[in-house]
Amino acid sequence: MIQNRLAVFGGGLFAFFLAAGALLLYLFGTDTYTVDGRVAGIQNEGRTLVVEHEKIPGYMPPMIMPLPVADSSMTAPLEKGDAVQFRLAVGDSASIIALRTLPDTAVARNPARTTTPVKSAADGGTQMLQQGDRVPASLTLTNQAGESLQIGDYRGQTLVLTFIYTRCPLPTYCPLMSKQFAALQPQLRERYGEEAQLLSISFDPAYDTPQVLREYASKYTDRLDTWTFATGDSSQVERATGLFGVHAQKTGSEEITHNLTTALIGPEGHGLWRGNDWTPEDVRQAVAQVAEAS
Known part of the structure; x- marks a missing residue:
């Protein structure tokens, strides 16, 4: 019997924008928002700012969110806990295009502390998969047609999966x-x-019903023979996020702040990407390697 396995590739956590690119987005109709918050962390050599921000009216509630910055020099003088105000440009992408520090009293402490964690391996739940581990065949989900599926149904095939809501x-x-x-x-x-x-x-099973997933799928594909959209009951969703190291927090009734994980699972393994800076070509080449090794 062929066992699907998982192996790990390196990958950056988040894509970032060059200053000129962010400026072009801004000039050509990108929505922009002025946001207050506090620095929760700095990643990717200053190219990503993790911000615990206040409500962005018309866009999102208070959240803790990693955001690319147009120029890494913006984050150089910052320290964790600093009060900041920034301009967020949102179009096909999102980026901080301007930033300044504020007096400490200008921003409330813990502006985004209204979150509820979605259980994962970090919460003492399912043990996250390591390189070469077998993916449990019994992981059970429900697809966009309302039909039950198990990861074991993909045995012998090459499967690329990601997490969304x-x-x-x-x-x-x-x-x-x-x-x-x-x-x-x-x-x-x-x-x-x-x-x-x-x-x-989807790790939002309460909202992302099969019907919602069907409508969402129609925006991206008309071929559901090779692309499935699925969710499951809360225990199976928690199991899935735990296995692949997906961490998510519910903020209010609608928003979920989360990381990104995309995995390639094949008979001989191969592929885990963290963040959003992988390309379709990266995955295509990895699939080719798996296919040749099978």
Whole structure:
């Protein structure tokens, strides 16, 4: 019997924008928001600012969110806990295009502390998969047609999966993952037919019912023979997020702040990408390696 396995590739956490690119987005109609918050962390050599921000009217509630910055020099003088105000440009992507520090009293402490964690490996739940581990075949989900499926159903095939939720407001998060899959799907289908499958798993099962997933899927593909959209009951969703190291926090009734994980699972393993800076070509090449090794 062929066992699907997981192996790990390195990958950056978040894509970032060059200052000129952010300026062009701003000039050509990108929505911009002025936001107050506090620095929760600095990543990617200053190219990503983790901000615990206040409500952005008309866009999102208070959240703790990693955001790319147009110029890494913006974050150089900052320290964790600093009060800041920034301009967030949102179009096909999102980026901080301007930033300044504020007096400490200008921003409330813990402006985004209204979150509820979605259980994962970090919460003492399911143990996260390590390189070479077998993916449990019994992981059970429900697809966009309301039909039950198990990860074991993909045994012998090559499966690329990612995690989303349909109400995600950030263009560089779930919408980008779905756009990447939409670009990847015809490439894989042309070369491998139904032997290469895509799977988008929602960690918002209360809202992302099969009907909602069908409507969401129609925005990205008209071929559900090689791309499945699925969710499950809360225990199976928690199991799935735990296995792949997906961490999510519910903020209010609609928003979920989360990280990004995309995995490639095949008979001999291969592939885990963190963040959003992978490309369809990265995955296509990894699938080719798996196919040649099988």
